[in-house]
Amino acid sequence: MSQIESKYKKKSQVGEIWRRLKKNRAAMVGLVILSIFALSAIFADVLANYDKMVIAQNVRERLLPPSSHHLFGTDEYGRDVFARIVHGARVSLTIGLSTVSISILIGGIIGSMAGFYGGIIDTIIMRIMDTMQAIPPILLALALVSALGPGMTNLLIAITVATFPGYTRIIRSVILPVVGQEFVEAARACGTGDRRIILRHILPNAIGPIIVQSTMAVAQLIIATAALSFIGMGIQPPKPEWGAMLAGSREYMRTSPYLVIFPGLAIVLAALSLNLLGDGLRDALDPRLKN
Amino acid sequence: MSEQLLKIEDLWVQYKTNECINNAVNGISLVLNKGENIGLVGETGAGKTTTALSILSLLPKGIGIITKGKIEFEGQDLLKLKEEDKRSIRGSKISMIFQDPMTSLNPVQTVGEQIAEVLSLHNQSNDTKEQIQKKVDALLELVGIPSKRKTDYPHQFSGGMKQRVVIAIAIACDPKLLIADEPTTALDVTIQAQVLEMMNKLKKKLNTSMILITHDLGIVAEMCDKVAIVYSGEIIEFGTLEDIYEAENHHPYTIGLFGSIPNLSKEAHRLNSIGGLMPDPTNLPSGCKFHPRCPKCMDICKKEEPNVIDNNGHKIKCHLF
């Protein structure tokens, strides 16, 4: 008996996943870089005063190349590029995380209803999701921005609308195979309410894939936000956003290429760190796939 | 005097991953004569499938490593052949049937195509396409499937019929040796009986020798001439059917195996089982590998590996004898 006990002593699941993740060097690098961005976003005001460095224009100091005084140089309005990038981290991460969180919430509710109740509710919901997903996501976001007007809140609404159908599908696909099974019947027989069944028994299985999916989704959202802001449909100046900064840099590409390089690198590093982390999480959650 | 067909000599196989080394096969030796059926019996993880895969060099690349041993077939050491020669033996002189018919067939090819493939791969007599198709038809009829179904896809067949297709592919080139790895485990009991009956018929008709891997002693009794009991990568008992089923002396594990079969005529409160689990292949016990579970364990069992006692062909690896 003791032989069996010692073999199957349960290691904490989360601890096990963390252990596996730690072994993945690329994922750890991603985690470190992501933490740097996160800290910049949180402590942005400490690192660079918002009004003085990010917004205030200073014609005398415009278009200065990188120096010890201005780490990444100054832009066409004399604003410190480093300061704007640091505050830009706050904008990008906020939008990315908010969009994903709200999408999971909405998608979770709708997807659970579709999967759990099935029948005509399921059909109607999924047809609506299908139709929404038939519009290429950037176009959907563009149409919404076009109607609502540019700005951070509207951008948030626009990309959330484009994102939540995907989560609806994921959650529904996790619930569907489980719904018919007997342990659900058993739980019902004990008098457990529907909502509790979903929350406590079914959804915990979905957490893994959702976390992996979401990490990479935030990366894509950061890029999408930048793209939309670049074409003028997203965050409006003077708010610092990496894509918007790139839009402003176009005129000065020839003389001041650093204006293009640094905000772009910020986007790449942020997205890369999230992708590396997401990939590592996927391997850590299901190590079978590796060997 | 029967002619020797296959001789496995002191085979050792390991599975190496980044995390650990799994000692799957630890010194297996076996002789199969022409026309014989040998059953390899043992629990899951004993090393039976690994041994079979080693014969055809089908171990997972980079992970399954044959560290020692020799496998003689028709005068050649199979392990030392060039890849092309190994390939020419696979499917034609030695065939293998795997456990799960549901996943053994390619879902996007018709069954006819899959049978034809093995025929064209080993097309010694340079048959034309039509001739190959005729052979496909004949093979399907032989396993009890109407030949007009050769244009159907695997998902259109039931489990039992899929396994028959797998068997048709395996016998297509008249192999001298057929290795069947738990061919009926995944099937219903009634279908099991049908498939086994068909295999018996084919064996008699084509005079194929067979290695049958199973954990079911009943199937062994029906299909095999000789039996090898495998435990933790070793053969701990070997003999003819009479030796294993009726002789006096047995390895304690064998006694445990037979004892686990519920007796229809006696009443029992609980099922008998052999206490404990098969040892962790990454961390094998010292001495006799069965000693932690053996009801007759003695001091010497913990320290020294037992020798093989050969009693007129009936071999037992145990300190008791």
Place this chain on the structure above:
Amino acid sequence: MHKYILKRIILLIPIILGVSFIVFSIMSFTPGDPGRLILGQTAKQEAVDSLNNELGYNKPFLVRYVNYVAKAATGDFGNSYRTGNPVFKEIFTRFPTTMTIALLAVITGVVLGIPLGILSAVKQYSTVDFISTVAAMLMASIPGFWLGLMMIILFSLKLGWLPSNGVGSFAHFIMPTIILSIPFAAQLLRMTRTTMLETIRQDYIRTARAKGATERTVIWKHALKNALLPVITVAGMELGALLGGTVVAEAVFSIPGIGTLILTAIRMKDIPQVMATVIFLASLFCIIMMLVDILSSFIDPRIRARYVK
């Protein structure tokens, strides 16, 4: 089989209708009325009101929608507020340019992504695999428009090899195609690698080897067909993203295509133009997905069996 294809074509109609409804609803949130938008800020209120009445602006939402669909069914999607021309005239003028870039990008992406994905999977953990995986990861993290800007700096401004904007020669298409195809190729590479790795582990691959098939046959004949199925589906969906990406690519390289058309229309609040263009691109996407589905059913007999009775 033909019945299935017909069924899928017919199914397109409700989806496109649904898309039109969604787009119509979204655009109805736009502040301002058509009369004012067409005639401008300085026009007299009476003129604006009478134009609004003429256009049926004051009618209830559903009535307006039904009118829109009814007119659209006859081919009349309205006129651009900006130019006064029928909206589709603008679309069709610019369509060839955008489609050329999109098609070139798709072909490049497929030619780059899929073979590299197969190679990475077959030679797992080798140098090729490592480089491909790293490259794919990088490519998925680089925004296309930034890559475009950097390429302009390097190839147009510093080296002078390629033109930085407009259309006219083949050289004009090179950079836009690259920035569109790279994220697409990256996705295909990752997807193909994953599915190939899974497929190679399947039992029927072991059966094929046990038959004595060469490794090459095993990979190209047995594994590939099975592995490509999910890749095709993903590729179809990525094409939707690619269509959206043309908007950004055209902005970077100042290419007069459908993308810039939409952007201008949005800035000018040219509602009919926005609607028609979005519906057009969405319908194109639906047709592509339908073709992908039909292609899948050709390859996988199990899917075919589900739809053909």
